[in-house]
Amino acid sequence: MALLAFVLLTPLRPIVLGGLQRGLLATGLWNADAPAAPAAAVPVVLTGGAAYPHNLPMVTLDGKAVNLSDLKGKVVFVNLWASWCPPCRAEMPGIEALYKKVDHSKVAFVMLSLDDNAAKARKFVQAQGYTFPVYLRTGDLPAPFDSNSIPSTIILGPDGQVAARHDGMAEYDTPEFEAALDNLGKSTK
Numbered sequence: 001m002a003l004l005a006f007v008l009l010t011p012l013r014p015i016v017l018g019g020l021q022r023g024l025l026a027t028g029l030w031n032a033d034a035p036a037a038p039a040a041a042v043p044v045v046l047t048g049g050a051a052y053p054h055n056l057p058m059v060t061l062d063g064k065a066v067n068l069s070d071l072k073g074k075v076v077f078v079n080l081w082a083s084w085c086p087p088c089r090a091e092m093p094g095i096e097a098l099y100k101k102v103d104h105s106k107v108a109f110v111m112l113s114l115d116d117n118a119a120k121a122r123k124f125v126q127a128q129g130y131t132f133p134v135y136l137r138t139g140d141l142p143a144p145f146d147s148n149s150i151p152s153t154i155i156l157g158p159d160g161q162v163a164a165r166h167d168g169m170a171e172y173d174t175p176e177f178e179a180a181l182d183n184l185g186k187s188t189k
Contacts, residue, residue: 059135112135
């Protein structure tokens, strides 16, 4: 209490609170950084000499095996989440809204549940009426998907290179972010 009172009643108030206010949206969510063009992408070491750099085996909620490399040629929005994670749940309506707006022939969504129980993830997604595709991991997450925090979002360019990464909650349903996804898809064709 003393520390809080010290910050609120001294010249430190605008420094501490102002920095927080500039970084947060009115909803309390961090602004998501728009993905950069592939020229500014972070290089990723190829795994196993594959043409697509990421081997991320997963299954659909119905149990069908898929791999991230199946999405080669598209911009891929990968979001790591869990049904028990309040920040994950808070950002999902914005992700669903973005999902409904993008061109699915150019942008793919991989909502990767980290729930240990597929039934919990399925129940949560169905209860909320989400239509984006949800997957479950089938093993350990390889780099760059391994994260110490969730939610985490990784944007891959059509070549599979990491274009952007954001650890923590964010608002993705913005015109700027939607345009950046669209431009990322156009810049490599």
